[in-house]
Amino acid sequence: MPLPTSIRKSLMQIVLLTTGIVLLFTCAAFFTYELVTFRQSMVRQLDTLSQAIASNSTAALAFANPEDAQSVLAAFKADQHIVAAALYDQSGTLFAAYPQSLAADALPARPGDIGYRFEGGHVIGFEPVAEGGQRLGTLFVKSDLKAIEQRFELYGVIVAIVVALSAVLAYLVSSWQQGRISRPILQLAETARAVSDRHDYTVRAAGPGNTFEIDLLTDAFNHMLTQIQQSDRRLHAQMARLSLLQQITGAIGERQDLQSIFQVALRSVEENLPIDFGCVCLYDTPTATLSVSTVGAASQSLAPSLDLAELSIVPIDGNGLSRCIQGQLVHEPDVREIQYPFPQRLARGGLHSVVIAPLAVENKVFGALIAARRQAHSFSSGDCEFLKQLSQHVALASHQAQLHSALQHAYDDLRQSQHTVMQQERLRALGQMASGIAHDINNAISPIALYTESLLEREPNLSDRARSSLTTIQRAIDDVAGTVARMREFYRQREPQLTLVLVDLNRIVEQVIEFTRAKWYDLPQERGAAVELRTELAATLPGVMGAEGEIRDALTNLIFNAVDAMPEGGTLTVRTRVSPGPAGVQCVRIEVADTGVGMDEETRRRCLEPFFTTKGERGTGLGLAMVYGMVQRHSAEFEIDSALGRGTTMQLIFPAYTQEFMATMRMPAEKFPQRKVRVLVIDDDPLIIRAMEDALTADGHSITSAHGGQAGIDAFLAAHGSPNSFGLVFTDLGMPHVDGRKVADAVKRSSPRTPVVLLTGWGQRMLDDNEIPPHVDRVLSKPPRLQELRIAIRELTA
Amino acid sequence: MALLRAFRALAFILLLFVANASAAPGEYRVKAVFLFNFSRFVDWPTSAFAAADTPFVIGVFGSDPFGKDLEEVARGEKVDGRPLQIRRVQSVAEAGDCQILFVPAAAQAQLGDIVTALGHRSTLTVSDLDGSVQRGAMIRLVTDGDRIRLRVNVDAARAAGLTISSKLLRSAEIVNPAVEG
Numbered sequence: 013m014p015l016p017t018s019i020r021k022s023l024m025q026i027v028l029l030t031t032g033i034v035l036l037f038t039c040a041a042f043f044t045y046e047l048v049t050f051r052q053s054m055v056r057q058l059d060t061l062s063q064a065i066a067s068n069s070t071a072a073l074a075f076a077n078p079e080d081a082q083s084v085l086a087a088f089k090a091d092q093h094i095v096a097a098a099l100y101d102q103s104g105t106l107f108a109a110y111p112q113s114l115a116a117d118a119l120p121a122r123p124g125d126i127g128y129r130f131e132g133g134h135v136i137g138f139e140p141v142a143e144g145g146q147r148l149g150t151l152f153v154k155s156d157l158k159a160i161e162q163r164f165e166l167y168g169v170i171v172a173i174v175v176a177l178s179a180v181l182a183y184l185v186s187s188w189q190q191g192r193i194s195r196p197i198l199q200l201a202e203t204a205r206a207v208s209d210r211h212d213y214t215v216r217a218a219g220p221g222n223t224f225e226i227d228l229l230t231d232a233f234n235h236m237l238t239q240i241q242q243s244d245r246r247l248h249a250q251m252a253r254l255s256l257l258q259q260i261t262g263a264i265g266e267r268q269d270l271q272s273i274f275q276v277a278l279r280s281v282e283e284n285l286p287i288d289f290g291c292v293c294l295y296d297t298p299t300a301t302l303s304v305s306t307v308g309a310a311s312q313s314l315a316p317s318l319d320l321a322e323l324s325i326v327p328i329d330g331n332g333l334s335r336c337i338q339g340q341l342v343h344e345p346d347v348r349e350i351q352y353p354f355p356q357r358l359a360r361g362g363l364h365s366v367v368i369a370p371l372a373v374e375n376k377v378f379g380a381l382i383a384a385r386r387q388a389h390s391f392s393s394g395d396c397e398f399l400k401q402l403s404q405h406v407a408l409a410s411h412q413a414q415l416h417s418a419l420q421h422a423y424d425d426l427r428q429s430q431h432t433v434m435q436q437e438r439l440r441a442l443g444q445m446a447s448g449i450a451h452d453i454n455n456a457i458s459p460i461a462l463y464t465e466s467l468l469e470r471e472p473n474l475s476d477r478a479r480s481s482l483t484t485i486q487r488a489i490d491d492v493a494g495t496v497a498r499m500r501e502f503y504r505q506r507e508p509q510l511t512l513v514l515v516d517l518n519r520i521v522e523q524v525i526e527f528t529r530a531k532w533y534d535l536p537q538e539r540g541a542a543v544e545l546r547t548e549l550a551a552t553l554p555g556v557m558g559a560e561g562e563i564r565d566a567l568t569n570l571i572f573n574a575v576d577a578m579p580e581g582g583t584l585t586v587r588t589r590v591s592p593g594p595a596g597v598q599c600v601r602i603e604v605a606d607t608g609v610g611m612d613e614e615t616r617r618r619c620l621e622p623f624f625t626t627k628g629e630r631g632t633g634l635g636l637a638m639v640y641g642m643v644q645r646h647s648a649e650f651e652i653d654s655a656l657g658r659g660t661t662m663q664l665i666f667p668a669y670t671q672e673f674m675a676t677m678r679m680p681a682e683k684f685p686q687r688k689v690r691v692l693v694i695d696d697d698p699l700i701i702r703a704m705e706d707a708l709t710a711d712g713h714s715i716t717s718a719h720g721g722q723a724g725i726d727a728f729l730a731a732h733g734s735p736n737s738f739g740l741v742f743t744d745l746g747m748p749h750v751d752g753r754k755v756a757d758a759v760k761r762s763s764p765r766t767p768v769v770l771l772t773g774w775g776q777r778m779l780d781d782n783e784i785p786p787h788v789d790r791v792l793s794k795p796p797r798l799q800e801l802r803i804a805i806r807e808l809t810a
Numbered sequence: 811m812a813l814l815r816a817f818r819a820l821a822f823i824l825l826l827f828v829a830n831a832s833a834a835p836g837e838y839r840v841k842a843v844f845l846f847n848f849s850r851f852v853d854w855p856t857s858a859f860a861a862a863d864t865p866f867v868i869g870v871f872g873s874d875p876f877g878k879d880l881e882e883v884a885r886g887e888k889v890d891g892r893p894l895q896i897r898r899v900q901s902v903a904e905a906g907d908c909q910i911l912f913v914p915a916a917a918q919a920q921l922g923d924i925v926t927a928l929g930h931r932s933t934l935t936v937s938d939l940d941g942s943v944q945r946g947a948m949i950r951l952v953t954d955g956d957r958i959r960l961r962v963n964v965d966a967a968r969a970a971g972l973t974i975s976s977k978l979l980r981s982a983e984i985v986n987p988a989v990e991g
Contacts, residue, residue, distance in 0.1 A: 071977035074847040075960060076840070080981035143977075144850040144890075 019194040020187075027186035031178055039171050046167065050160055055128045055135060058155055061091060062139040066151040069099055070143035073107060081108035088153070095134070096154040099141065107149060123150035133157055196220040200233055213241035246394065253398040256284045260402060264409040268416050271306055277381075277406050278308030285395065287383045289314050289363055292371070292406070293326060294379040295337060302326040302333065302380060318361040320382075329353055332368055336380050341400045342368040346388040364388035367396055369403030373411040381406060435622055450496040451746060451773030454794035459703035461489045461795035466707050469798070487523070493795055494561035512557040512646075514669055517588055517600055518549050520560060524567040525586065532575045532584055541581035548587040554668035556600050558646050563664075566642045569635040570604040570662050576627060577608030577660060590668065598668040605661040611654040619652065639664075689809050690736065693717045694724030694743040694755055695771070700794075704742065707798055713805070721750025725758040732762050739809050742801075745772035753785045760787035767808035771796055840958055841938065841951055842879040845912055848934060848949070849889045851978035854909055855971045858932035859892070866892040869899040869908030871924065872917035902927040913937040913947065921945050932971045943985045948972070950985075961985045 065087055072081035081099050088094045088110050097110040100123045109119055128137035139151040196219060203217040216237065219230035260280045264273045274292040282290050289311045293302035304324050307315045315321045328334050329352050332342035344366050347355035358366055363384040371379035381403045385391065391399075464486045468479065525547065536543045574584050585605040593599035611619060611626075618624045620640045625631030643650040646666060654660035691713050695701050701717040708715050716731070716738065718724035724743060731737045741759050745752035756768040767789040790804050845868055859866075866889035870876065880896050887894045889909075897908060902923050905911050911933050913921050918939045925935065925946030937947040943963045948970070950961040960982035967974050 068977060068980075071851060071975065071981045074850065075844060075978065075981050076957065077959075077981035146850055 023190040031182040073148040085110035098152040274306035289384040371407040454773035458795035462703040465798040514555040556666040566639040574606035582607035689739040692738040756787040851975035853973040
């Protein structure tokens with residue numbers, strides 16, 4: 013790479029070199045011309061002189077006068093450059109020479125051709141000597157070239173002076189003129205340095221104004237500066253928007269709800285972009301409309317005049333909104349030119365340019381960000397890009413907020429499910445426990461049931477009071493059995509097989525009041541509190557389809573709760589009435605009201621949850637839950653009206669049975685002749701065996717009992733084949749070692765035609781599940797009823 | 811023609827060689843050349859010739875001392891376009907027809923008569939006789955050693971209407987007959 017040189021130096025070199033070359037060529041041409049013309053003129057002069065001499069020497073030759081010839085030749089003295097001359101006579105013999113002292117051998121021996129030529133630094137010539145047409149001899153002349161040399165020496169001096177003067181002149185002129193070129197260029201360089209040092213792109217360079225190319229260069233430089241200035245400005249604007257975007261993104265990232273996200277984004281844009289109006293709309297897919305979700309804080313005052321207040325609906329017409337819903341950013345530089353309702357609405361509100369950016373997640377538009385300004389054509393492409401990116405960030409943040417909310421929901425659901433599962437687990441444990449308890453209770457009440465039934469049937473002399481007590485006992489036993497059965501339903505989690513019958517609610521209410529007298533009358537009195545009972549029963553009441561036992565239990569629960577709510581005493585009102593229900597169906601209402609402490613909102617809301625109790629250790633939390641279960645199973649309704657300190661009113665609302673009320677009558681005990689059957693009763697509970705023995709013996713059957721499964725099988729096999737063989741076997745299901753199934757199996761194996769009846773505390777459940785084990789002809793649940801026992805014997809031994 | 815010219819050139823060179831060899835002094839040979847050369851350096855008036863094609867005549871009076879030399883010099887030559895004749899002039903009356911008349915020393919007795927007879931006629935009279943210029947001859951050929959010099963009587967020539975070239979006069983000796991003979 014050559015060393016850099018300055019323009020000044022280069023220009024100087026160019027000028028001097030050009031001058032030098034021009035001068036060189038000029039001089040060369042001049043010298044050549046001079047040389048040629050000078051030689052020609054020299055020859056011509058020599059020729060003229062020689063002709064004159066030749067003419068004068070004719071007589072000398074003609075009349076052989078050498079002296080005369082000498083004198084004629086002496087005329088050559090006039091020209092100092094003629095170094096030699098000679099005359100030759102007609103025969104070519106040297107006749108006379110000049111100068112006289114010249115040696116003969118310095119001359120040509122004989123004359124040569126006529127004419128002149130340059131030879132060895134001299135010019136030599138031969139001239140004919142003739143007179144009157146007769147050739148008399150030849151003149152030889154020889155001249156040196158010193159004349160030329162002298163002339164050229166002179167020229168050399170002149171040329172040297174001219175060259176020197178030209179060089180000096182060229183130097184002066186070029187150093188004067190080169191400033192016109194180099195000065196503006198240096199100024200340009202100075203300007204460029206100033207620009208890059210200070211980063212000030214407003215500086216402009218001034219051109220010289222008189223040099224076309226440099227003016228062009230200056231203009232180009234200034235144009236470039238303008239471009240850089242614009243780029244710099246755009247870059248700064250872009251940086252500002254980027255930092256704003258980052259700030260907004262950071263702010264909305266900290267928020268979890270949509271309103272807050274939208275508000276923060278809108279406020280930032282209003283203040284910093286800025287805009288005159290901003291709002292966020294959410295897209296409703298089914299109705300294909302936009303509803304204004306959030307209006308920016310500074311835009312609130314403008315919103316009503318635009319019909320864009322929060323929650324107002326914007327229909328999507330064929331304008332920019334539909335394009336926005338398709339996911340495009342819509343920019344209308346001047347809405348006055350758009351003839352659709354929405355832009356016109358903005359224009360009427362004084363907003364003339366608008367950008368609508370879609371809020372989309374995974375290509376699905378769920379809303380739009382609307383930013384508007386009063387001035388038309390005021391959104392730059394940078395602004396649009398900014399709003400587009402902002403809308404993407406807002407959409408993402410919204411999506412995250414929605415996800416967060418959904419997650420929260422899912423989490424709550426999960427916790428609820430976990431809670432339910434835990435409760436079910438508790439129910440299951442409780443159910444298992446209840447199942448065992450039920451078994452025991454059933455066993456325990458079986459003798460009571462059997463004896464009560466026997467007494468009522470076989471003792472005609474009972475006093476009315478005794479008969480009434482026995483009937484109550486019998487009903488209570490039935491309810492115990494029903495309660496025990498329902499207890500198991502808790503953990504079975506399925507609709508129990510309800511057998512709905514037409515019931516008279518008034519009668520049930522009376523029964524329950526009777527059952528619970530101890531609760532609402534005796535116990536409060538012991539504490540010194542008085543509960544006043546009011547019964548307001550409708551005179552006539554339509555029947556309802558229901559399970560008596562369940563309704564009784566529910567009512568009992570409600571009365572217990574009411575009494576518990578009045579620790580200081582109060583009024584307990586039980587009311588039945590008919591009311592018109594929905595869709596013209598009549599309803600029968602049972603109302604239980606107290607004047608107790610009442611429930612707060614939280615308690616009211618949760619009181620139906622299983623295991624929710626306000627009674628501490630005394631409560632199971634299952635009372636109202638069971639009531640609710642009954643209500644659901646009867647397609648009834650349950651209304652709770654309560655306030656703290658104002659007591660509670662609970663209503664059970666049953667749809668009325670439209671047919672005429674018919675009191676259910678217990679089928680009278682059949683008095684038909686029984687075949688006398690030998691019966692084997694197998695149970696591990698001696699009380700049950702005894703009760704069955706008593707009950708069945710009274711019917712005339714012959715009873716053999718066995719304690720436990722193995723003993724029963726032994727007894728059956730011992731009697732089998734003999735006249736005392738058994739006609740029927742009652743066996744308990746749950747027995748240690750050998751249970752009812754094995755007993756049935758053994759019986760059937762030896763005597764397939766002997767009927768086996770399984771008695772079980774789980775009997776109900778077994779029936780429901782169609783779980784009648786093989787070899788068992790019938791399953792009866794405990795406590796067994798006399799009637800059932802009789803029917804089984806009659807049917808199976810027929 | 812070319813062959814002929816070449817032959818003549820050869821013959822001329824041979825003749826020169828012979829002349830130089832035969833007559834070393836060659837006095838009359840030189841004089842013959844001089845006589846011929848006078849025709850180059852002297853102008854004759856047109857009245858000297860009878861007609862346009864009248865030959866230029868060189869005459870030798872009396873006994874001819876040149877032998878064949880004069881014929882050899884004059885052979886083929888022309889003067890101003892006129893053929894050149896060599897004539898032997900035996901009488902004074904004939905002398906007037908010559909443009910150049912050589913009067914040899916042998917005819918010195920007739921010189922006066924000839925000059926008188928010629929009067930102002932345009933005949934250049936040449937002689938090698940001593941004192942001939944004083945006696946009216948226009949040019950005298952003076953033998954000086956091995957050289958021949960010229961003495962010219964300019965007035966006589968001018969009187970005869972002849973113009974003698976200044977070039978000739980430069981290499982000649984101009985004589986005033988009244989002073990010198």
